[in-house]
Amino acid sequence: MRRRTFLAASSALAATTAVPLHALAQAANPVTAPWTGPFGGVPAFDKVRVEHFKPALEAGMAEEWAEIEAIANNPQPPTFANTIEALERSGATLDRVQTIYGIWVATLSTPEVRAIDKEMQPKMAAHNDRILQNAKLFQRIDTVYQQRGKLKLTPEQDRLIWLRWNSFVRNGAKLDAAAKARVAAINSELAAAFTAFSQNLLHDENEYDLFLKEADLAGLPPDVRAAMAAAAKGKGRDGEYVIVNTRSSVDPFLTYSERRDLREKVWKTYYSRGDNGDAHDNNALIKKILKLRAERAKLFGYPTHAHWRLANNSMAETPQAGMELMERVWPFAVARVKEEVAEMQAIADKEGTKIKIAPWDYRFYAEKVRKARYDLDMNEVKPYLQLEKLREGMFWASGQLYGFTFHPVTNVPVQHPGVRVWEVKRGPEHIGLWYFDPYARTGKRSGAWMNAYRTQETFDGKVTTIVSNNSNFVKGAPGEPVLISWDDAETMFHEFGHALHGLNSAVTYPSVSGTRVFRDYVEFPSTVNESWLRTPEVLNRFALHHQTGKPIPAELVAKIEKASTFRQGFDVTEFLASALIDMKLHLAGDADIDPDAFEREELKKLGMPDELVMRHRTPQFGHVFSSDGYSAGYYSYLWAEVIALDAVEAFREAPGGLYDKGVAKRLHDHVMSVGNSIHPREGYRKFRGRDPDVKAYLEDKGFPTN
Ligand SMILES: [Zn+2]
Structure with a gap:
């Protein structure tokens, strides 16, 4: 099977007679096969077996490589169409394969899947490098890029060629052969270290x-x-x-x-995960990852990994811009922690416990403060928060803002019986599909997230998107509603915001579609969507008591509102401590770093209060060490929240409030629909008429604004 798929995939490009062979490959491996069925095709999840993955990944890489070689060796002079657009078309099979494979890694993992991942991650890293380091290909991209002023490109095409050129240059396309080889070796070593880091963490979470x-x-x-x-x-x-x-x-x-x-x-x-001094300790891996990243950044011509990660690759542009924002907020957060601790200590003293508030007391005593000061017991809120009703609430709000309606679909295969699917429409128009995988199970990673199974595009005909939301709610007894916490309800709206970013996408090219925007901008559409949960329009219709069916009382909502700045000292400080350490670790260059000592000393210098720790201590900081993903990028959540709250302010200032049609249209036109077809700074200015202001964020947290 492996050989057949491999051959069919690569020869399909070389010879026009390869169609029957290609069809054979499809029959043999459902993971490589084009998606068929309704809605422009859907993944054949019902046919997927774990043994399909390795051959499918190899076939996908082989096919993409053949496509790349065809573009690089085209005898015609390079043009936008035969180079940039051809690249947009390449890798379609690998994209489908990695989508399905990624779903198994994240939600249906088994020892077999983990073994495949361990073997394939370095191979996929090498495949990527092979493309990014292809000198003939870069030569053609560079030629088109240099001519771009004369090519009468649309603004999206102009941005696309810059993004493409930039990603090659950032990843070493201009380096000599020896440096390229070293970069490839580093990337391969990093891929192995990332996998080892995540598997250690998973071990310590499971054992x-x-x-x-x-x-x-x-x-x-x-x-x-x-x-x-x-x-x-x-x-x-x-x-x-x-x-x-x-x-x-x-x-x-x-x-x-x-x-x-x-x-x-x-x-x-x-808080000792990955830090137990045993076979699953992550400290040595972190040291190694930091060294390799620092060396790679130098090869690319940047002083540190943080500089490399942010340059031409973020809205912030420089580590300094990210640091400045964090350092502006930090003193307010720490000052708030001191107040919170004093208030908690007073309660403990009154109880006569004779304790000094320690990190394992913070959440417990904070809850007592919440009851004492705000007369708010979150356990009273929960009976009104039914998972399925809130889902309807998210649908309804997106209808008000973007005109979407949701229709259950039962005729498409799903990867697990717990997954449900909806068709998303705007009027009569099919917009996309939304897959919902809400429940926890063994083999599913913790937390909540969105992903795109297929992105929207139009350049070779209309392709509609398929997005999914995933979370880890515990399924109730049959017939019983699943009740969730207020925090979980906010997270649901957040992840749905990512889905809406994908569903609203209206661009031409796949690589700038939907959520494929800069890291510090991608959390903006999701964070902004959290705000609609708190509106009376949603709560009165959808926060209904699971027994009486009555909406959540207005007094209870008022208490929630009043308590909204509650425990922000803790929340912001634990987040910022992680974000600051992330940035500092990646600004340290190739210094020899002992992660434990670095964390301890830097937090001391920052004046970290004793009563809490980083939200993700270094040995368990998966955002930063299980891929390059959020490395030197954890600040993005703050960056995006500042933008999101500034955007909410635009709604508040408008006559229709959070349901103002005019502001919603501007948000759609300049943020939700444009993907990465425009620089986020420009897109935001078109929406807001100015740059984001930190004021709304500080007000939201109850911090001083001057
Ligand atoms: Zn998010």
């Missing part, structure tokens, strides 16, 4: 279960107990309760458990 008896559960609300019992049952220990070493399990325990000894134990286990 430190803490089983408890009923007597250990003092303070825990019924739904937290039920989730712990269900998890224990899933692990074959019916009648017990388990805390898994992941955020979604640890967080509620630390918030509600009255057992300080257990809180300390759970906290220490959680």
